[in-house]
Amino acid sequence: MGVRRxxxxIDEGAEPPAVASGAVRLLEAEIGPGAPPRDATLGEVVASLGASALADEAGLSIDPVDRIRHARGQSLPDWIALRSGRLGRVPDAIVRPATSGDVRGILELGRRRGAAxxxxxxxxxxxxxVMPDLDDDRPSIVVATELLTGLHGLDETSGLATFGAGTLGPDVEAALGPHGLTLxxxxxxxxxxxxxxxxxxxxxxxQSLGFGRIEELFAGGRLEAPAGSMVLPPHPASAAGPDLRQLVLGSEGRFGxxxxxxVRVGPKPRVEAVPSWVLGEWPRAVDAARDIARARLPLSMVRLSTPIETATTLALAGEGRGVRALRAYLRFRRVGPEPCLLLVAASGDEKLVELAVREVGSIVRRHGGTGIGGSPGRQWLRSxxxxxxxxxxxWELGYAIDTLETAVDWSRLPDLAADLGRTLRHGLDDVGERVHAFSHLSHVYPSGSSLYATYVFRLAADPDETLDRWRRLKDAASEVIVRHGGTISHQHGVGRDHRRWLAGEKGELGLGVLRDVSARLDPDRMMNPGVLLTDARDERSGRR
Ligand SMILES: Cc1cc2nc3c(=O)[nH]c(=O)nc-3n(C[C@H](O)[C@H](O)[C@H](O)COP(=O)(O)OP(=O)(O)OC[C@H]3O[C@@H](n4cnc5c(N)ncnc54)[C@H](O)[C@@H]3O)c2cc1C
Incomplete structure (x- = not known):
């Protein structure tokens, strides 16, 4: 992996991958031809940058390119800001601590300078x-964790590994691999x-179905909060009051x-199989996914695509021999009017994997589906x-693509999925634009499932207009999710974009508790303002 552009x-200097001609045709037919707007150059953005308010402080990077590179994350509004060069605010400085002690020094510096x-x-x-709060006039410092890295300790007997918090995914696995372990x-x-x-x-x-979400893998660690250090011991279980680890999970930089x-690590599975099936219609496919989830088989993933996502996946895969053969096979087997692709991953030793795959096969067949072999799964693993x-x-073809996700009980899933699809597809009718929207179940649980939606719409010539299109879709989709009892986020978190809907889920008292925790750990409210919680100052100024 190189440096991100x-x-x-994609990597700096790399060319974007070619989009299969079938997928371009599909988009042109569904939402019309795209016209890419002109992107601002890095030079233009550098030239437009104001001076850093922290230029007099030693030990901080105020390099303009460094500031721009840490100004935004990867949300669609972030992309619109970066591509148009209309960033609003960029951080005044970047700092790269290498130890917890360095972090304490930075917290003190933040307090002294009244910085966010x-x-x-x-x-x-x-x-x-990860962006400076546009309504906060304090200087802002990005605390980049890229030097807080590496495997600091490994207790193989207990299956516990201690990593610097800035360690990237591939480095985590590379450190565990030689010990035959994986996260x-x-x-x-x-x-x-x-x-x-x-x-x-x-x-x-x-593959969280098998390995666990991060909240199951996170065993403990160290949080440096403005009010002090919080050490979280990795007890396997504890009845000693509420678990403080749960406060750190999902805290999005607000608490320290x-x-x-x-983290809890385990032996690397000996085999991994990703077989696939096709079911003929969505309601029966959902029933099959639910039955698989309830069977509690040793699976690491169940991923079920709606008919529209299945058709889009096939279009993106191009017109190679394999895809043509699959289309012919589906016609021959008369699978059903609206094929839904089901990918399942099973990891472990040979016998368990074989058993799990056989069981899934018999559940799928009970719901009228048919196996289509390992090729879609291999393609998924590769790409x-x-x-x-x-x-x-x-983007370079003139289209914006974004995703949103939720999780909801099985009983509410069908209505939520139908309403969400309709809402996204018609969300830009008012402005005369069409939207290509599709979804899949990405994580299944005994009582419900996540639903992961992708939507594509055309970029406008004016970035503000593109942002307005995104906001219409995001707001309408979020309203649908909340109305149907879904969580506002199954995995991406709250940040700024979901903050408005958090009170509906936590309740005012619950949100108040989180605000109180933030005030206790961060009395000067310097940690990541504007993210996750509104604070008292926000409320005074009427912001939600
Ligand atoms: C292409 C793409 C695919 C994605 N796929 C998935 C997916 O499959 N599953 C999923 O869950 N998410 C996914 N995400 C979302 C994102 O990758 C996750 O939220 C991820 O956990 C963020 O990690 P990060 O290191 O990039 O954190 P950042 O983006 O740098 O930060 C995220 C938040 O955590 C805070 N933070 C970061 N590090 C620390 C720290 N050491 N201490 C305190 N606070 C900290 C930041 O302030 C911020 O609020 C995807 C994103 C993209 C762009």
Missing amino acids: WNGW LIPFGGGTSVVGG GHLPQSWERSTIGGWVATRSAGQ ILTETI RFQVPDLRDAL
């Missing part, structure tokens, strides 16, 4: 989690995100800076970390 996802501090891991937040936490952003960022956002890996992360590169490619 300053205004996108923004913890920054991989900067892959898709909810506006197995593989969000799609794995190559560019950090273990501390995962904890701070309660992330879900693609996580410097060390202790799973490259799919996000499409964002760069589509």
